[in-house]
Amino acid sequence: MVNENAVELRNVEMHFNMSKEKLESLKEYFLKLVKRQLYFEDFVAVDNVSFDIKKGDVFGIVGLNGCGKSTTLKIISGILEPTKGTVKTYGTIAPLIELGAGFDMDLTARENIYLNGSVLGYSKKFMDEKFDEIVEFSEMREFLDVPMKNYSSGMVARIGFAIATVTTPDILIVDEILAVGDFLFQQKCEERINAMINDDTTVIIVSHSIEQIERLCKHCVWLEKGKIKMIGDAKEVCDAYKNSQR
Amino acid sequence: MAKDTLNKANFFSDMKKFMPLLKNLVSKDFKIKYRRSVLGVAWSVLNPLFTMLVITTVFGKLLKIEVENFATYYIVGFAIWNFFSEATSNSLGSILSAAPLIKKVYIPKYIFPIEKCLFSLVNFFFTLIAVVIVMLFQGVVPSVTAILFPIPVIYCFIFVCGVSLFLSAATVYFRDIQHLYGVLLTMLMYLTPIIYPLELLNDHSFVLRIVKINPITHYVEYFRNLVMYNTIPSLEENLICIGMSLLALLVGGFVFKKAEGKFILHI
Numbered sequence: 057m058v059n060e061n062a063v064e065l066r067n068v069e070m071h072f073n074m075s076k077e078k079l080e081s082l083k084e085y086f087l088k089l090v091k092r093q094l095y096f097e098d099f100v101a102v103d104n105v106s107f108d109i110k111k112g113d114v115f116g117i118v119g120l121n122g123c124g125k126s127t128t129l130k131i132i133s134g135i136l137e138p139t140k141g142t143v144k145t146y147g148t149i150a151p152l153i154e155l156g157a158g159f160d161m162d163l164t165a166r167e168n169i170y171l172n173g174s175v176l177g178y179s180k181k182f183m184d185e186k187f188d189e190i191v192e193f194s195e196m197r198e199f200l201d202v203p204m205k206n207y208s209s210g211m212v213a214r215i216g217f218a219i220a221t222v223t224t225p226d227i228l229i230v231d232e233i234l235a236v237g238d239f240l241f242q243q244k245c246e247e248r249i250n251a252m253i254n255d256d257t258t259v260i261i262v263s264h265s266i267e268q269i270e271r272l273c274k275h276c277v278w279l280e281k282g283k284i285k286m287i288g289d290a291k292e293v294c295d296a297y298k299n300s301q302r
Numbered sequence: 303m304a305k306d307t308l309n310k311a312n313f314f315s316d317m318k319k320f321m322p323l324l325k326n327l328v329s330k331d332f333k334i335k336y337r338r339s340v341l342g343v344a345w346s347v348l349n350p351l352f353t354m355l356v357i358t359t360v361f362g363k364l365l366k367i368e369v370e371n372f373a374t375y376y377i378v379g380f381a382i383w384n385f386f387s388e389a390t391s392n393s394l395g396s397i398l399s400a401a402p403l404i405k406k407v408y409i410p411k412y413i414f415p416i417e418k419c420l421f422s423l424v425n426f427f428f429t430l431i432a433v434v435i436v437m438l439f440q441g442v443v444p445s446v447t448a449i450l451f452p453i454p455v456i457y458c459f460i461f462v463c464g465v466s467l468f469l470s471a472a473t474v475y476f477r478d479i480q481h482l483y484g485v486l487l488t489m490l491m492y493l494t495p496i497i498y499p500l501e502l503l504n505d506h507s508f509v510l511r512i513v514k515i516n517p518i519t520h521y522v523e524y525f526r527n528l529v530m531y532n533t534i535p536s537l538e539e540n541l542i543c544i545g546m547s548l549l550a551l552l553v554g555g556f557v558f559k560k561a562e563g564k565f566i567l568h569i
Contacts, residue, residue, distance in 0.1 A: 072567065085476070134408040137563050149408075158403050162334050171330060174323035175407055 061146065062227055062258035063109040063132055068141035070102040070127050070282075101127045102138070103282035109275075111146075114259045116273035116290055118266065118297050124282040125262045126231060132260065133229055147226025147258075150176065161205035165196060165215055168204055172219045186222045193244075194218040214241060221248055228252060230261045246272070270294045316410045323409070327417040328424065346428035347435070350377060350384065354436060361497045369499050371530075374433075374442045378529050379496035379522045381429045382454070386462055386518055387487050389422035393466035394473050394483055401569040411562045412555075415470040419463050426455070433529075445532035454524040457543045461517060464550030471561040474568050494518045517546045 102124045109115045117125045130136040133149055158175035159168045169190055173183040191197050194214040204212060221228070230249065249272070253259055263269055269276060269290060276290040278297050286293050336342040354377045362372040369375045393415035397404070400414045437444060473479045493509075493516050500523075503510040513519055520543050527533040535543075 083478070135405065136566060158407065160330060160334070162337065163330060167330070167333070171323075171326045174320070174326045175403065175409065177319045177323070180322050180325075 060110055061108045061144075062111045062113070063146075063260070064142075064144040065108070065128075065132070066106050066142045068102055068105045068128075068131060068138045068143060069100065070124070070131060070136065071139040072099045072101055100282055102131065104141075105279075105282070105284055106141075107277055107284065107287055109258060109260065111258055112253075112256045113275055114253055114261065114273045116269040116276040116294075117260070117262045117279060118264075118269055118276060118294065119279035119285075123279040125279060128279070129229055129231055129260065129262055132227075145227060148223075149227045149229065150220055150223065150225035159204055159212065159216070162203055164201045164203055165207070166200045169215065169219060172216070173222075176220065178223070190215070190218040190222055193248075210238065210241070217245055221252070224252055224255050224257055227258045227260065230259065230263075266294050266298055320410060320413055324413055324417055324420065327413070328421050331417070331421045332424065343428070346425055347431045350380060350429045350432040351435065353380065354432070357497055367498055367502070371440050371442050373436050374440050374530065375499075375526070376497055377429075377433050377436045378526050379494070381426060381433055382458060382522045382525050383491060383494055383496050383518060384429060385422055385426040385455075385458060386465075386521075387491070388425065389419045389462045390465050390469055391483060391487065392422065393418035394469045394480060396466075397470045397474050397565060398477075398569055404566060404569065411565060412467060412558060415466040415558075416463060419459065419466050422462070423455075423459060442530065444529060447528045447532050447534055450528050450534065451525065454521050454528065454543070457524070457547045458518075458521040460547035461521070461550045464547070464552070464554035467551075467554035467558040471558045471565075474561065474565050490516065490518065494522055496522065517550070520546065 105124075105128065117128060119125050127136065131138050131143055132145060134143075134145070158172045160171065163171065169187065170180070170183055173186075174180075178186075191200065194211075194217070196211060196215060199207070199211070204215075207215075228249070249259060253272075259272075261269060261272060273290040275288065276293040277284060278286040278293050286296055336345065339345060341348065354373055357376055357380075358373045361367045361376075396414040396418050397411060400411075403409060404411060469479065469483070493513050495513065500510070500513070503513060520539070524535050524539065524543060527535055
């Protein structure tokens with residue numbers, strides 16, 4: 057069976073309970089329960105969204121802050137379970153959502169590389185093989201045995217990006233990360249992503265930089281208040297999005 | 303190879319994939335615990351020794367609790383107790399402190415409490431060194447049955463995992479547990495025959511009954527019987543221990559499984 061799609065979203069909805077005050081103690085909980093004050097305000101972050109992403113596609117998601125971009129990414133990568141609807145993904149996913157999420161700042165870079173690799177599910181042997189490549193790419197060799205709390209945020213991001221992209225995953229999820237690092241490193245990152253695109257990896261990009269989306273993506277979806285406003289060719293969607301902002 | 307996100311946990315393939323993570327997290331905890339301390343790992347042996355000194359002075363010398371080889375009696379029980387209390391109180395907040403990770407990457411969440419249990423298991427083996435030192439010092443010859451000591455440790459480990467899964471999940475919803483649990487642990491400690499012999503309670507049948515219901519009492523007594531008294535616990539006792547361990551694991555696992563889907567909305 058040949059399946060053309062890498063990601064399939066069907067009528068996905070994500071609701072959040074927006075409780076005005078967060079109940080975090082037993083006493084409060086029971087008091088409110090007895091008083092029947094356990095109301096939650098339902099907040100729909102993603103509302104009935106369905107789309108397919110083809111294999112090998114470079115797919116952008118644009119929209120204003122709070123329109124559900126990151127929530128959609130989290131649903132695709134399996135971090136959030138949608139309240140309604142189904143998500144199917146085919147192949148391995150490497151999420152780049154916020155680089156260096158798994159770093160422990162008390163450990164050195166060397167230790168963190170192994171730790172983070174195992175967070176992404178890579179084996180020790182695999183990390184041994186790729187260790188030099190990661191260090192080479194991040195250009196951080198001389199700081200390898202320094203605890204990461206002494207790193208600058210750009211340096212942390214370099215290591216994070218190098219680890220996350222060390223394999224060629226089937227699906228790569230990129231969330232605003234190209235904004236960190238100096239321009240040389242940004243170029244380097246973009247080159248690597250381009251190499252992956254040529255390698256038949258499906259890439260999903262969220263960015264506020266419309267130019268970046270236009271430059272990299274083939275298809276694009278524009279979300280507004282959790283709903284799909286427009287979907288289709290990246291150029292057309294981006295033009296419409298830009299025009300709406302004026 | 304379809305991965306349905308709604309039904310995402312293919313338990314065994316996940317477990318295999320994330321074994322290295324489990325190992326790395328344990329070694330991370332270990333490194334961080336001793337980094338920058340002069341004596342380093344030696345503290346894992348010294349700490350139980352110092353605690354033993356305090357307890358034997360207070361309870362053995364001042365309050366005159368009469369047990370043969372009190373220091374050994376105490377530290378053997380303490381080893382099991384400490385394993386339980388350290389593992390459960392560490393895993394209590396394990397999901398909460400893993401929040402940055404859980405929010406960003408898909409990881410099976412049971413990794414975090416189980417990791418804390420494994421870490422405490424490693425610590426337990428260091429405590430065993432302290433146990434051996436005390437035995438040598440007091441001239442207590444370990445029984446032949448002592449070689450069977452992994453059995454109660456395995457029982458206890460399964461029990462601890464169950465309790466930890468339950469606690470870590472419950473704490474996500476009710477943070478009060480973090481504060482309550484310390485008191486609960488103190489209570490439970492006095493309901494376990496660590497610093498006193500069971501016979502001391504012969505006149506208090508009600509308390510004795512509670513102490514005998516306490517699962518940790520069984521693991522402590524089992525361990526002590528093997529190490530100090532050259533006794534292999536009866537089949538019945540074994541079944542009780544296995545039963546309690548499996549029950550804890552089933553309940554803990556079930557509650558955790560039910561709760562884990564919604565963790566991310568609460569951390």
